[in-house]
Amino acid sequence: MKTKENWLTAWSVLRERTFRRFFIGEATSLLGDGMTAVALSFAVLDLTGSASDLGFVLAARAVPMVATLLIGGVMADRFPRRRIMVTADLVRFASQGTVAVLLLSGDAQIWQLAALQAVQGMASAAFDPASAGLVPSLLSGELLQQANGLRGMAFSGGGIAGPALAGLLVALSGPGWAIAVDAATFGVSALMLSVIPIERQLPTTKNSFTHDLREGWSEFRGRTWLWMTVASSSLGNLLLSWIAVLGPLLAKRDLGGPAAWASMNAVLGVGLFVGGMVAMHVHSERPLRTGILALTIGALPTLGLALQLPLLLLCALAFVAGIGVAIFSSVWATTLQRNIPGDKLSRVNAYANFGSVACQPIGQALVGPVAAAIGVYSTLWLAAGIQLLSAMVALSTPAIRKLPAEAEVTPTEVGTRPRT
The missing domain is CATH 1.20.1250.20 (MFS general substrate transporter like domains)
Structure with missing residues (x-):
């Protein structure tokens, strides 16, 4: 009986409505992250068949993300973190949506995909530090470990389900529609995060x-x-x-x-x-x-x-x-x-x-x-x-x-x- 009670206590973090909304938004966003690499890879290979082009487009996302990560950290300590996360998700929704439109219309070019992935990477660099900083304000301290375990499950689940879903969509309808669904996940995340009630935001620094x-x-x-x-x-x-x-x-x-x-x-x-x-x-x-x-x-x-x-x-x-x-x-x-x-x-x-x-x-x-x-x-x-x-x-x-x-x-x- 005690084991069952301990198990239920560990999952009680989801009873917190505010965290539950945050978690659904973050988990959906992570699903989109998991889809991106697979869907984008087949999109580039369908366009040119070039491994060099694929490496260029993937690097166009990764390099700006790492390069702007510290900027994202400063922003998240200066401005309301929820607002940053919602904005980042909307930017990713728009950039991936544009990629989908370009692919479905047949007008996509490699430089366009690279430029939009750079935008995607910088948005992720803003989202991640804000997400890490927001969690403690959503829960009491004794629930943080359970919350982070659950977030780890969402990260892993996105890494498993995202590529699988993207691969299925590519096989059934092509990379354009896979990218479109990828974009939609960021829209859902923005919606869930936008309804989180926060009593007080961090004061904006004048430094x-x-x-x-x-x-x-x-x-x-x-x-x-x-x-x-x-x-x-x-x-x-x-x-x-x-x-x-x-x-x-x-x-x-x-x-x-x-x-x-x-x-x-x-x-x-x-x-x-x-x-x-x-x-x-x-x-x-x-x-x-x-x-x-x-x-x-x-x-x-x-x-x-x-x-x-x-x-x-x-x-x-x-x-x-x-x-x-x-x-x-x-x-x-x-x-x-x-x-x-x-x-x-x-x-x-x-x-x-x-x-x-x-x-x-x-x-x-x-x-x-x-x-x-x-x-x-x-x-x-x-x-x-x-x-x-x-x-x-x-x-x-x-x-x-x-x-x-x-x-x-x-x-x-x-x-x-x-x-x-």
């Missing part, structure tokens, strides 16, 4: 943009547990970019073809979804330590590939790794929300996200020369070893190991409770 950017950086570097975790995550993401390159290579050469790599990624996505459910029930006196311990499980697929395990075992390791990564992500989001003042949360979140992904292009550039020099399997052993060593260094840091579950900041600093 300069540069001052706010520096203030966010000061907040970020002033907490050892924060920048050490981000440094560890950044190195981990660099090494994951190696797996993203070497994994398909080994799948094609040794595991039976592309379907093997697709299977591993699909099972990883399921693990991430299940991990979000598990994270809703995680309660630890030292949550960040628990999160990083869970993150070490993420190295299992790398070890499996290095050991040349059969596909079935690799899928099992991918599933377990997904659970670990999801638990870390949920605990990490809650830790930020409980320990960073609400008026700086979006900027700190933007710095953390920027730091986490900044090294991925470096990893993508290094993996080829490293694999050529020492071999594919030696590169995998190196990656797994560095991943585990990085986690051990983070865990040996007292500021991480001893960070308590109690918030460093008062509830009023974290955010203002809305009407429900």
